Amino acid sequence: MGGHSRPDRQRASRPTLPRSLRCGVHQQMTVAPDTNPASQLSSEMFESPTAYAAALEAFLSTDERATPYLGYRPHSLEDSAAHLTGLQALLFDTGWSRLGWPESAGGLGGDPRFRAAMFQTLWNLDIPIPEPFTTLEILVPVLLVFAPHLSDALLPGLLRGDDKWAQAFSEPDAGSDLASLRTKMEPDGDGFRLSGQKVWSTFGHLSQRSVLLARSGGPGHKGLTMVLVDLDQPGIEVRPIRAEDGENHFSEIFLDNAWVPADRVIGTLGQGWAIAMYMLQWERGAWGWLQQGRFHQRLQQAVELGTPNPEFAQQLGHAYALAAALRLTTKQTVERLAREEQLGPEVSVDKLLLIDAELATWDAIRAYLGPRFEVDDTLQWLRHEYLFSRAAPIYGGSQEIQRTLVAQRVLGMPRD
Ligand SMILES: Cc1cc2nc3c(=O)[nH]c(=O)nc-3n(C[C@H](O)[C@H](O)[C@H](O)COP(=O)(O)OP(=O)(O)OC[C@H]3O[C@@H](n4cnc5c(N)ncnc54)[C@H](O)[C@@H]3O)c2cc1C
Structure with missing residues (x-):
């Protein structure tokens, strides 16, 4: 089952799907996609997330720029990440993936049901969901609530796929028992120094930043703080871990006095x-x-x-x-x-x-x-x-x- 030598199987033609797969996207479009430049899209233009999904499906089925993603089958995880970054940028630039996120995150308004409708539409058309979308669903809501000061500057690039983030919580001796984690976070001038080891960070080796949980205080969960760390800096080494399928799904992250400025704390000290x-x-x-x-x-x-x-x-x-x-x-x-x-x-x-x-x-x-x-x-x-x-x-x-x-x-x- 190993090896990655087979040719790519991008589809030449667009898929015709059984109706059973077309979950909730049949309703008539409120707005024709061609009249929807990104700057004009907003959640108010659609009667419901279902109407949005129908319009998105029409866009993806007819716009030539979406063709390379229909039925796309990756050679490898890295190829897939590079290829689907193009899809992420297309969806952002045309406005479709910005629905369901607030303006402070680079979004165009509307609630999370718009994002859910986008995911369903992508699957209905057999378009793989870019891995960063899954990370966005986990990390962005947290930043919006606990670190709004970082939103304007950092989230638009994340939504567009220019920037990729990982999640670094688990450690070799702290998985289910996360509250026992040992990565140290100590004050130093206008920020903190981080030392320790993280493991199983999905897409860590392809990410520029990581949300990380560290110990800034005493033992137990009350001593933990969450921070956003730049991975490309002295004192941090990211090593991919090859999984059973031969792909580098995860990474280890080694921190040796790595620097994080005080304004990268998410929430407050001890709130991690x-x-x-x-x-x-x-x-x-x-x-x-x-x-x-x-x-x-x-x-x-x-x-x-x-x-x-x-x-x-x-x-x-x-x-x-x-x-x-x-x-x-x-x-x-x-x-x-x-x-x-x-x-x-x-x-x-x-x-x-x-x-x-x-x-x-x-x-x-x-x-x-x-x-x-x-x-x-x-x-x-x-x-x-x-x-x-x-x-x-x-x-x-x-x-x-x-x-x-x-x-x-x-x-x-x-x-x-
Ligand atoms: C595909 C994948 C992606 C991941 N991505 C990330 C990521 O991006 N960032 C990140 O930080 N981590 C990530 N992880 C790590 C994941 O969060 C941990 O693997 C998980 O929390 C379990 O921790 P552990 O591996 O240390 O196993 P352990 O905690 O050692 O558990 C081993 C086994 O013991 C059982 N066990 C442990 N404690 C108890 C208990 N009290 N009662 C009953 N059974 C128990 C567990 O259920 C499990 O079956 C990922 C893991 C996988 C598989």
Whole structure:
């Protein structure tokens, strides 16, 4: 299953999708896309996020600039990152990805449902979502609330893809038990010095900056502070980690007296844990919505690719039901986030459904496609996604921890 030698499979023609995949984008457009230069787009132009999605779908289906992204299959993670940066810039420059973000972030207004509609539209058209969009969903809401002084200068470049950020929380001895992390943060003049080691930072080696959690005070979660660090500076070394699929998904980040100015503190000193908890509602809820579109898309594609075999009907149907449950649950979560509700431990349910749906989807696809899945050179991209799916029970908070959270904090089971 290794190797990356097969030719790229960008589609020559535009995909025609079954209606079942076209989630909520059928309504008539309010505004024709050709009359929508970026400077004129605003959330008020669309009756609803659904109408926005229909207009976006029309734009992506007809504008030649979008053609290279339809059905794009990457050679490698780095190729994909470079190629999809072009898509990110296109969506920003035409205004489509700026809907759903406030002006202070370089956006054009509207609530997070516009972003959710954009993700669904991209999946409906079999356009891969640029990885930075997933990071944006997690980091930008936090900056808007806890570091508005950084928004104007930094967020537009991040939304456009000129700048890429990572998340550096985990350490070799602090993953599930994040509050035990040891990276030190000590005052020095107008800022702080950071020393320690981070691990598993997604896309760290392709990022210019990272949101980082460090220990500025005593033991436990009250001693933690969140900062935004420039990675390209003396005292920081970023080493990619090659994952099972042969791709550099993650990085280790080594910090040796690295500098961070005082105005890069997110929130206040000692507020890091509370902010990380705030972040989780986006990491678990918004991420789940973003992924469910892919699961639906891939199940449908597998059925179209494979040889009909009733033996696997139950497994495919089960996976579809889990993906549908994830869609319904995370849709509600996105709507709650749009109403600016503060989510609680119940958002762990989204993450648990995501785990089950992701594992079941890829197990079903692998079983249905049979030996072809293992050896067909043109399905390398699908095998990469299968291998990544195995990480679902760990990333964003492990399965065991989420189940315990639900039992104790949703159901009220007494703790030990
Ligand atoms: C695909 C992927 C992307 C990631 N991206 C990032 C990133 O961008 N930035 C970042 O900072 N981190 C990232 N991580 C790291 C991730 O947050 C950690 O892997 C996760 O928090 C688990 O920590 P750990 O790996 O140290 O495992 P551990 O915490 O050591 O857990 C190992 C096993 O023990 C179980 N376990 C641990 N404690 C308990 C307990 N109290 N009760 C029951 N079971 C327990 C866990 O459930 C797990 O099965 C990523 C991980 C993955 C897989």
